[in-house]
Amino acid sequence: MSKTVSDYNFFDPEIIESPFDFYAAARRDAPIHHLPDTNIYFVSRYEDVRKILKDTETFSNEFGAILNEPPKNPEAAAVYASGYETVDTMLTLDPPRHRVYRNLVNKVFSNKRVESMHDYMLQMADQLIDSWIDDGEVDLLTRFCVPLPVWVIADQLGVPREDLELFKKWSDAFASRLSRFADADQELEDARLIVQFQHYFVDMIEQRRKDPQDNIISDLAHARIDDGRELTHPEMLSIVQQVLVAGNETSTSTIAEGVLYLIENPAECDKLRADPSLIPNAVEEILRLATPSCGLWRLVTQDTEVQGVQIPKDALMMVRFASANRDDEHFEDAGKMDVCRHNARDNLSFGQGVHFCLGAQLARKELNVAFEKLLQRTDNWRLTEGKNSLKHWPNLILRGLEELHIDFDKIK
Template identity: 30%
Template sequence: MRELDLMDARAFAGGVPHDYFRELRARPGLHRAYDADGFPFWYLVRHADVVRASRDNDTFRSAPSTMTSVRQDSTGLPLISFLDAPEHTRLRRLAFKGFTPARLAALEKPVARIVRRILDDVAAAGEFDLAEDVALRLPLEVLAELVGVPEAERPQVIEWTRHTVNLGDPDYHHSTPERASAAFVHLMAYFEELVLRRRTDPGDDLFSVLLAAGSEETGRLQAEEIALLATTLMGAGSETTYCSITGGTLALLQHPEQLAALRADRELVPTAVEEIVRWVTPATHFARQVHQDTEIAGQPLAAGERVVLWYSSANRDEAAFTHPERFDVARRPNPHVSFGGGGPHVCIGRGLAALELRLFLAAFLDRLPRLELTEEPVRTATNFMNSYRRMRVRFR
């Protein structure tokens, strides 16, 4: 059987190597692989295995990093995605106060206005970059609204955030690591100052909610913790939506019969959102540390070993999905693992991402049939995010 180095971004240059993942799923046991420095991993490529590792946080830990290399945690800060219980539990319970169904419902009208404004701008331009002008701009403006950044300060905050977004590709936007690091520092300082403002002048925004959240059991979030949550949210939250909009729009253009079905029945929009997220799988993988001896697919795993959860593979697993190779906007059920396979680390912002995608699709449906690519989309040079750095389109 052939071997493909999935740790090499070049393996994803033409898209996610789904044929190879199919081969790996068919092999018995687990596949052994190594990173560029020879560090070993076990690959989890089946849906059931990814779900199990996602939900069993006693055995599979996030610390010290969910990246395939601990060296990729360059901030030195306690990012919530790199933490485990009990600290992760405390932060998550408090942070979730800003993402309740009621909070998301209150965001529906503001998000719809942002979507309409962006689409009006690109429609007037006629030809534009869907990646830069829509897919990145939309989540950045929505997240600034969620956090409560004053209108006059949003352009600067969004500009800083643009430099922290790299989709796993260090050359994305031609930003240097130094520039990205400086932008991160600026964002942290800005959000810490905004926390101080909200202490004396609370509003109806995420910062005010987080400041009010807490109890004797969980304690209260400190200014630095809120600033770090906001900075992480602005970057990571943008990337997931970015990938879904670019990949989802491309899928609809490449499957005109699905686009026609969606236009004919707008009730399919919610299931279409879930199918786009499955089909695209924005984050292709995350890593976990084996905390105690266990076994998966007949393979013993020792404490201290590392596993990679390949969500892109799990979302095309024949054992979990009927005709997984088909893009089907009416797919039910759809147990995708794009926001994590359940458990304590499932994405806290998944409801917000679904809201953005739903409102984007609802507003864009009437314009999509007149949309066409003007050149071949350019993928990001990464094996981490399934994304495009440029997608030039125009309205006919």
Template identity: 45%
Template sequence: MAGNDVEEKGRAAAQKSLDQVTLIDPDVIECPYHTYKKLREEAPVYKDPVAGFYIVSCYNDIMKVIKDTATFSSNVAEAVFPPGERNRAEEFGGYPSVPALITADPPKHKYYRNPINKVFSAARVEQMEPYIEQITHALIDDFIKDGYCEFVAQYTIPMPLMIIADQLGVPREDLPLFKEFSDALTTQVSGVANREQRIWAAKKNVEFQKYFVKVIEEKRVNPTDDIITDLINAQMENGEPMSVPELLSVLNILLAAGNETTTNSISKGILLLIQNPDQMKLVLDDLSLVENLTEEVLRFDGPVQGLMRVATRDAEIAGAPIPKGSVIMLRYASANRDEQHFPGSEAFDIRRRNAATHLAFGQGIHFCLGAMLARKEMNVTFRAVLTRMKNLRLAPGYPEPHHEPSIVLRGLKELHLAFDPAP
């Protein structure tokens, strides 16, 4: 949380009468955890009066929904997007969006996931550590002598983008374009974008499609050792390869998810250490705590606030009736502060024993494919920053850090840091 003013606004938002609470409230978006606590205590299953979906806020209730894929489908596009907007890209000459990965249900889901599993396996990610370290230190080298950086633009955006671009087999020189493509998807799912922003995102999505259709055509002729080639060669349940719309939908999710979660988690982790100097001292004194630091960052203020499901039939969650066709918002970030699962949940504690049981990466069949890679990127970064950037602090003269507007993702717009370069 960015400061006393933001904290007070977040607290005030949670003090409204229950029927006025909405995740769309800008003060809740900026500082949501007081509202989450209110919902867990007063209405664990609550219909948002503005957004229209049912918010599920407690850990155990969310786990039950995640496990019941027959009743609670991940194919939410038709229910979530306003009429006429789901395939708006087609209006601008693009391909239709199809359910894939996080929006696909069993059994089809596994056919999208299987070709990618090997790239993000624990063994493969472990082998990638020297490569990740090289990228990390090269980026830090660019600003270390200055004693100052805008960490989001100079590190947390380019670092994971470079890595996912390399894994996809596309050139790093196109990183600015990839960031625009990623921003288009996050705008579409933000839940707060206006019509003009949604149209921009749809047009940018068509640019994404045209770019990657060319890449797909090239790799059909000249296959290489990368994710895109693996996806081209994959077989679906009918023995046929993925269609172009399927390939594009998978790649869109991979590109965005492959950078946004890490970007948001790393910048938030550094801010949390600055805001909690006792925890900063603990990890500086013992760098073996870095891995649990990563888990506690993901638990305490994760990069994904929640994802949606749609009820395939009349159902019930924690005694609350859920009509068929209803959209359910699983609020992972609230579950990660659930006192029943995480005692003392409002404290940022890098020695927390069960921190790794957080839901920041989801659970079940939709557990984040890139979780191992994201964790490795965070671990490598935290070690490098703590070793090379001493006396880490917020740079004076800049506004307090604030978050991008979204009810799904949670990331800092900017993070201005000052530090003393290590000798």
């Protein structure tokens, strides 16, 4: 007898690691599932997720307090007190205020600018592959999946290349804080790294006020909003943080997960090798299956009803993109990888509505370049024996592999 949705605990680390049976049970038994002993309603079906994302009046994005709950460790709280306050900007604001901040960085992620970066990304990918192409084995996560998007977003922000190791540590600290699984020691380390990030970027902002350049930091340092005032340091740090985490953690995870899916589905990989024009659609299929941003919160602003379930004001919705992307009602045989899937681009991995991911076009470009170059220069991918747990970092919001070691053949 198959399990019902009530047999699962969404917050169980084992479910976070392998959630797909739970998602299927939720879609079948209770598409709007009230998680026991909480005020959280779990939304699992494609159409429901899509509608809720578009209704910001009833389902608000102003959930910043959830993301920035005080740590349990008092030492970590003291460290945060030495930094800058947390304020809401793009992700955690509703229209029209949300648009004020988003407009400040829109031009950096415009289609025209992203397209102009194509050759530059190809050079980056080649440079990374050159460093291990003759080895026959590679820690692909740390030597390709991480640095490619980190380099790209760092260059857009204006961060010196020699600081990229710090840049990645800061990004991971923010991801860990989002996870809700950090222990006391990890909370303290996260706090130290996040405050270090704050002071580093405030110094950089002040440098760019005196010496502007063509990057996001300079744009923010010289921006004016409302009645012509400058952005505060907390406002700028909030925007930079969002660009930092969204700009590299998700792309890193999608590249790694995509390679794993192609190893596990060799016939699909063969299709891409035979016809590289399929890569853009394959990227959409990988985004659908991987869904690196698994879901996000919404705050219910008024008593409402969804699928016959009464939702009270001030309840929380966990809008689960990862479940929606595997809904058989929208994607035929949704658990199967199909690089030729006709509606793969319908995936909700970048969200929907006014909060559709700011960097979606940049991410798509990075992913297309990554798979183009990996398939062009390496063949016969295999998981390196004894080096892969295939486990993911425990996180309620983000999903990414802990490691990915592969063996490969060099294409002459």
